[in-house]
Amino acid sequence: MLRLPRRGATRPLPYHMFDRARFGLEARNARQLERIYHQSQERAWDGAAVLNGLVEEHGRPRVDPEKRPALARLFAVIMWGELAAWKISAALADELVPFEAKMAATSQAYDEARHFFVMHDYLEMLGAMPDHLDRPIERLLSAVMNADHLAKKLIGMQLMVEPVALSVFHVVRELDVEPVLTGLLPYFQRDEARHVALGLKYLPAMIRQMSTRERVDLMGFQLRLVTMELWGSVGLMRDYKALGIDPRVAVEVARAKQKRALDLLLTEMGLVSKMPLELLDRYGSSLMEALLPADDISLRERLRRSARAAAWGKQPIDESLADEIKTPAA
Numbered sequence: 001m002l003r004l005p006r007r008g009a010t011r012p013l014p015y016h017m018f019d020r021a022r023f024g025l026e027a028r029n030a031r032q033l034e035r036i037y038h039q040s041q042e043r044a045w046d047g048a049a050v051l052n053g054l055v056e057e058h059g060r061p062r063v064d065p066e067k068r069p070a071l072a073r074l075f076a077v078i079m080w081g082e083l084a085a086w087k088i089s090a091a092l093a094d095e096l097v098p099f100e101a102k103m104a105a106t107s108q109a110y111d112e113a114r115h116f117f118v119m120h121d122y123l124e125m126l127g128a129m130p131d132h133l134d135r136p137i138e139r140l141l142s143a144v145m146n147a148d149h150l151a152k153k154l155i156g157m158q159l160m161v162e163p164v165a166l167s168v169f170h171v172v173r174e175l176d177v178e179p180v181l182t183g184l185l186p187y188f189q190r191d192e193a194r195h196v197a198l199g200l201k202y203l204p205a206m207i208r209q210m211s212t213r214e215r216v217d218l219m220g221f222q223l224r225l226v227t228m229e230l231w232g233s234v235g236l237m238r239d240y241k242a243l244g245i246d247p248r249v250a251v252e253v254a255r256a257k258q259k260r261a262l263d264l265l266l267t268e269m270g271l272v273s274k275m276p277l278e279l280l281d282r283y284g285s286s287l288m289e290a291l292l293p294a295d296d297i298s299l300r301e302r303l304r305r306s307a308r309a310a311a312w313g314k315q316p317i318d319e320s321l322a323d324e325i326k327t328p329a330a
C-alpha cells in the first residue's frame with residue numbers, strides 16, 4: 001500500500017511491519033535504515049548550546065544592512081524548508097510501514113525540528129526574520145508536503161529538496177557572510193547528508209513494487225519539481241547577486257548534488273541505463289539556459305544555448321561539488 005489512504009480512513013496496527021520480504025526490502029538495506037536512527041541519536045547536537053556557544057565566540061550576529069534583506073529572503077527558504085522537512089518526515093514516520101524505514105524517518109523528524117528552531121532563533125537574533133516565501137518555492141514545498149504517494153514524498157524530499165538545501169549551505173558557507181552562520185552550517189550539513197540515505201535505501205524497494213503507470217507519474221512529478229526549483233532560483237537571483245553569489249554557480253552546485261543523489265538511487269536499484277537521469281538533467285539544463293542566462297547575451301543566443309542543452313546535454317559536472325552525498329557504508 002503505497003498510495004496514501006483517504007483522510008479519515010481507519011488504519012489498523014501494522015502487524016506485518018517486520019515482514020521485510022513483503023516490502024521487497026533487503027536485509028542489508030534494512031540494517032542501514034535502522035542505523036540512520038541510531039546515528040542520529042549518537043550525533044545529535046544540542047541546538048541551543050551550539051548557537052549560544054557560537055554567539056559567545058563571535059559576538060551577536062551582525063551583517064551589512066544592505067545584505068540583510070537578501071540573506072533574510074534566502075534563509076526564509078531554509079527556515080520554512082526545514083519546517084516542510086519536519087512535516088514531511090513526521091508524516092513519513094507515520095505512513096511508512098517497514099519497521100526500519102519508520103525508525104529512520106522518526107529520527108529525521110527529530111533532526112528537522114532542531115534545524116527549524118535553531119534557524120528561527122538565529123534569524124531572530126540577526127533581525128532578519130523571514131516573513132513568507134516566493135510563490136514558486138512555496139508551491140514546490142507544498143507539492144512535496146501534499147503529494148498523494150509515499151514515493152513522491154520520499155523522492156521529492158530526500159533526493160530533490162535536501163540536495164538543494166545542501167547547495168544553499170554550500171555556497172553561503174564558502175562566502176562566509178557572517179561567522180555565527182558559518183559556524184552553524186556544518187552541523188546542518190552533516191544531518192542533511194544522512195537524510196539523503198533514507199531515500200536511497202528505501203526508495204528502490206518501493207519503486208520496484210510500483211506499476212508502470214505509477215512510475216511514469218513519479219517521473220512527471222520530478223519534472224514538475226525541477227521546473228518549480230528553477231523558477232524559484234529566478235526569484236532568488238537578485239538575492240544571490242546582492243550576497244556576491246553568481247546564481248548560475250548556485251544552480252550548478254544544486255545540479256551536481258541532485259544528480260549525484262539520483263545517480264546513487266539508480267545504482268541502488270541495479271539499473272545500468274542512466275537514461276531517466278540524463279533526460280531529467282537535460283530538461284533542467286535547458287530550462288536553466290532559458291531562465292538564468294549568462295550575463296550579456298541576446299535572447300537569440302539564450303534560446304540557442306537552451307536548445308543545445310536539450311539536444312546534447314550540458315557540460316560535465318564538477319563531481320567534487322557533491323562530495324558529502326554518498327551511500328552509507330555497509
Ligand SMILES: [Fe+2]
Nearest residue numbers: 082085112115
Ligand atoms: Fe533539515
Ligand SMILES: [Fe+2]
Nearest residue numbers: 085162192195
Ligand atoms: Fe533534512
